[in-house]
Amino acid sequence: MHGQKDLNLEKRSKGLQRCGKSCRLRWINYLRPDLKRGMFSQEEEDLIIMLHEALGNRWAQIASQLPGRTDNEIKNFWHSYLKKKLIKQGVDPSTHKPMTETQVKDEKDCSIDSTSLHIFQTNGLPNLATSARMDHLNIIDEGNVAIEDAKVNFSSKQVYDPLFLSEFQANIHPNGYHSNFPYYHLQNRIEGDSLNPINPFCGFNSMPNLTDFDQKNVMDRDHCCDSSCSSMSKNVMNEAKESSSNNSIIENGGIFAWNEENKLDSVFNFQFSGIQIEEKKPNIFQNGHQQNIDDQSSGDFSNYSMMFQELTETNHHDFQQI
């Protein structure tokens, strides 16, 4: 240990002796001009939790859904904050399922008392990123999965779950943006498109790559993210509202399949690359919610947060008390 310390001291005194690889890493994680600084917003937290539930420790993929955030940053945030937060909520951070009382007790860092735990466990309340949706997913890690295996039956989905898997297919409005589901799906439903009944089979597209951001896109990053996420949240909110009124989610068919790519990556398609078009076409989903004051970090997912809050309001009540 001392040797390592001495080495570090030496490095500092001489200046870090970086190889090309570490220079690259420093650029990506620290120096890149498009990096978003500052704390993570609540919306980003929620998104990370959900993405982590779906993707596991694939930080790079998670980061690709959070423009301006690096995998390293998200990873650190997870280990230093989110993980503990989930544990305190009685949620196993690795499985995203409610921990048993024993598990909670086993967690050294967990200060939750058994009474509180009992409250939400007996109520059958989910964690924010409920595990229910993933329970019904038969998705295999590397994405090479037979379509049959990838089918998801939403009919067994628990009603309280406001954000089932399709939420990740945060599609862009067809008005110039990419769209498969849920927007298009939802539109058909709302507008009663008889030619396009609710299509239970949803295609997926290649996952956007953060590295695809060019400098101009970077300049517009927040706007882009804001819009796409807003539409996403609105769509999901509508979907969830509808489902709550019907007391079920997607009962007609309730199955979706993968396209030829068959990659879990593809589920998350925020299409950040649609910036240019989006700029010219105002987002029809703007619902008048005031942007979060913290424009750097919170604005991007403001609607998403509200949706989350609204959808989980009832069932989340007990959590607030914990």
Place this chain on the structure above:
DNA sequence: AAAGACGACAACCGCCAGACC
């Protein structure tokens, strides 16, 4: 005021895959 604990975060390490020769 000092020492230890803790949290945040940058940096490092090792592995892997793809490109190239």
Place this chain on the structure above:
DNA sequence: GGGTCTGGCGGTTGTCGTCTT
């Protein structure tokens, strides 16, 4: 086909500032 290089990734470590005792 095999070796080397490079980039990407996830896990882990080290440092530093802040908080607590």
